[in-house]
Amino acid sequence: MSSNLIVGAAACIIGVIYTVQAFYLPKAPIGDPLSPIYFPAALGIIMLICGLGLLLTEIKKGVYRNKEKGKTHRKNKKTITLITLTVAFGLIYAFIFERFGFVISTTLFLGAILFLINGKRKWTINIIVSLVFSGSIWYVFGKLLGISLP
Amino acid sequence: MEDVLANLAYGFSVALTPTNLILVAVGGLFGTIMGMLPGIGPATGIAVLLPMTFSMNPASALITMCGIYYGAMYGGSRSSILINTPGDGAAIAATFDGYPMAQKGEAGPALAISAIASFIGGIIAVVVMTLLAVPVARFALKFGPAEYFSLMVFALSATAAISKGNLIKGLISMLLGLMISTVGIDLQSGVPRFTFGVLELQTGIDFLVVIIGMYALGEVFKFYESIDVSSKLRTTKFGRIWVTREQWRRCVLPILRSAPVGFLIGVLPGAGGTMASMVAYNNEKQLAKEPERFGKGAIEGLAAPEAANNAASVGALIPMLTLGVPGSGTTAIMMGALMMLGLKPGPLLFQNNADVAWGVISSMYVGNIILAIINIPLAGLLVKILAVPPKILYPIILGLAFVGTYTLNYSIVDFYLLLLFGLVGYFMKKLKIPTAPLILAAIVGGSMEQSFRQALTLSDGSLKIFVSSTISIVLLILAALSIAYPFVIDLMKKKKNVSASE
Numbered sequence: 172m173s174s175n176l177i178v179g180a181a182a183c184i185i186g187v188i189y190t191v192q193a194f195y196l197p198k199a200p201i202g203d204p205l206s207p208i209y210f211p212a213a214l215g216i217i218m219l220i221c222g223l224g225l226l227l228t229e230i231k232k233g234v235y236r237n238k239e240k241g242k243t244h245r246k247n248k249k250t251i252t253l254i255t256l257t258v259a260f261g262l263i264y265a266f267i268f269e270r271f272g273f274v275i276s277t278t279l280f281l282g283a284i285l286f287l288i289n290g291k292r293k294w295t296i297n298i299i300v301s302l303v304f305s306g307s308i309w310y311v312f313g314k315l316l317g318i319s320l321p
Numbered sequence: 322m323e324d325v326l327a328n329l330a331y332g333f334s335v336a337l338t339p340t341n342l343i344l345v346a347v348g349g350l351f352g353t354i355m356g357m358l359p360g361i362g363p364a365t366g367i368a369v370l371l372p373m374t375f376s377m378n379p380a381s382a383l384i385t386m387c388g389i390y391y392g393a394m395y396g397g398s399r400s401s402i403l404i405n406t407p408g409d410g411a412a413i414a415a416t417f418d419g420y421p422m423a424q425k426g427e428a429g430p431a432l433a434i435s436a437i438a439s440f441i442g443g444i445i446a447v448v449v450m451t452l453l454a455v456p457v458a459r460f461a462l463k464f465g466p467a468e469y470f471s472l473m474v475f476a477l478s479a480t481a482a483i484s485k486g487n488l489i490k491g492l493i494s495m496l497l498g499l500m501i502s503t504v505g506i507d508l509q510s511g512v513p514r515f516t517f518g519v520l521e522l523q524t525g526i527d528f529l530v531v532i533i534g535m536y537a538l539g540e541v542f543k544f545y546e547s548i549d550v551s552s553k554l555r556t557t558k559f560g561r562i563w564v565t566r567e568q569w570r571r572c573v574l575p576i577l578r579s580a581p582v583g584f585l586i587g588v589l590p591g592a593g594g595t596m597a598s599m600v601a602y603n604n605e606k607q608l609a610k611e612p613e614r615f616g617k618g619a620i621e622g623l624a625a626p627e628a629a630n631n632a633a634s635v636g637a638l639i640p641m642l643t644l645g646v647p648g649s650g651t652t653a654i655m656m657g658a659l660m661m662l663g664l665k666p667g668p669l670l671f672q673n674n675a676d677v678a679w680g681v682i683s684s685m686y687v688g689n690i691i692l693a694i695i696n697i698p699l700a701g702l703l704v705k706i707l708a709v710p711p712k713i714l715y716p717i718i719l720g721l722a723f724v725g726t727y728t729l730n731y732s733i734v735d736f737y738l739l740l741l742f743g744l745v746g747y748f749m750k751k752l753k754i755p756t757a758p759l760i761l762a763a764i765v766g767g768s769m770e771q772s773f774r775q776a777l778t779l780s781d782g783s784l785k786i787f788v789s790s791t792i793s794i795v796l797l798i799l800a801a802l803s804i805a806y807p808f809v810i811d812l813m814k815k816k817k818n819v820s821a822s823e
Contacts, residue, residue, distance in 0.1 A: 178754060182496075196512065199511075228489075254542050258740050258744065261736065262737075277723075285713070290712075312724070316375070
């Protein structure tokens with residue numbers, strides 16, 4: 172499937188969901204009760220039109236076959252794994268950020284990312300970088316800029 | 322003219338305070354470093370360094386951000402020349418002749434001329450801006466809600482149409498941005514929209530989170546694809562970083578020609594440094610007596626795009642400062658940061674916040690001088706940063722993105738949004754959907770809807786108000802033309818092909 176087909180289909184779906192949601196929005200208590208709805212409804216409908224437009228032009232062009240070879244596939248798989256893990260670490264980071272405080276949670280988060288990206292063999296550098304980073308950010312923000320971190 | 326000089330003198334009194342001098346230098350230095358990193362351009366640079374500015378007054382904050390902005394323009398070409406990897410889109414043209422020069426052993430002159438050209442381009446553009454800013458702002462005072470709405474329609478449609486790739490994808494990106502801007506409590510009726518019962522979403526999605534997510538996280542995710550491809554810096558030792566008289570003679574005219582071109586392209590919404598440098602490069606190639614030298618290390622082929630992209634970065638500030646409508650991702654972030662500090666860019670900025678407006682303009686004179694110093698004598702020192710493995714730099718950028726996001730609202734909910742928009746940014750790049758329209762729409766969307774409804778209130782609900790003034794009509798026609806333009810080009814190409822095959 173070509174990327175344009177995916178985008179077109181996604182735009183149609185977003186357009187429909189958004190438009191339906193827009194009509195369920197609460198009405199305004201004063202003035203024209205529909206005034207908060209016009210703009211979003213227009214956005215949703217135009218989105219649907221754009222999505223359909225993209226789909227039709229793609230279908231008219233003819234769906235061409237995907238010629239991706241095994242190599243790019245493997246590369247893609249690795250990228251997706253890395254992104255998934257980064258997002259997972261990010262979620263854990265969000266969860267522990269206020270519980271463990273800035274310095275500990277940031278050291279753990281950055282350390283985890285560094286082990287993921289930079290590799291286990293360079294563990295000394297990874298640990299030093301994450302400690303120096305969270306320590307110096309904490310110092311610069313907390314002491315110099317007066318921005319409080321947990 | 323005397324007015325201008327008086328304003329400028331006032332501006333310098335702001336720009337030359339020790340604090341602001343240090344800030345423009347620090348901003349410029351950080352910007353240069355950010356610009357040097359592959360994939361990290363001025364937008365990401367400012368997004369990541371944003372928290373630096375939160376404790377500053379608006380004038381200092383804007384001075385720092387501008388320093389980062391044109392610092393990144395200077396820095397972008399360093400990695401283009403030395404490792405054939407452009408720091409950002411605007412530096413792509415610098416790889417065409419910059420890298421061949423470095424291969425020929427002329428890295429020194431290449432680094433020097435790109436900094437000199439950037440400097441001259443920047444200064445010419447600032448002079449033009451000094452003269453233009455007030456007239457443009459005065460003109461913009463005539464704008465009512467209807468005109469503003471039409472202006473924003475034009476800015477958005479031009480951005481969607483110009484961004485590379487296909488027009489419909491640009492429009493989809495723009496619509497997504499506008500949809501993001503509708504989340505939160507509707508200011509006119511007090512009705513919550515698309516908050517799904519989440520308390521933190523009532524104040525809307527902070528567009529700075531959208532920007533940091535899409536630019537910083539999105540770029541890091543994109544980097545994961547090429548994680549095993551290492552572009553090694555061959556040498557950090559070059560001969561003298563300066564140019565010979567002969568090389569200089571070749572470059573003078575290209576620089577002087579490219580700066581105004583770059584400035585004009587920068588002012589246009591949607592077009593920016595990338596387009597400016599490409600146009601300048603192609604211009605010079607066409608004007609050249611020996612065009613075959615281009616691409617093989619012609620020094621003027623490096624000087625022209627560098628002058629143009631710096632001029633463009635100054636030009637891009639004009640619509641943001643004088644109209645309050647940014648024309649690029651980078652200026653959108655700057656505007657977002659200013660609004661966070663309680664300042665509303667627009668025609669009244671030059672009256673109500675003259676210290677900010679003129680302080681920034683004056684600081685650009687100073688900043689360009691400082692950056693020339695950073696980038697010529699200290700170039701050898703700076704490029705050592707390129708030797709730091711990206712596998713360490715990118716995690717640090719990730720860390721900065723999270724810290725920056727937290728300091729926006731002190732809310733963990735923003736972390737989830739950050740991750741979400743990081744993924745959105747990555748997949749948009751993957752699917753070749755331009756991101757600039759989304760960013761722009763997310764930031765102007767709110768005021769666009771407000772002016773639309775204000776205009777309708779003024780006219781008792783009649784849409785005629787949008788075609789009742791010349792300014793508004795002209796802007797809407799421009800918007801329509803910018804949308805029609807890609808189709809016209811397509812048609813012309815088809816006709817050409819048909820007539821060629823006959």
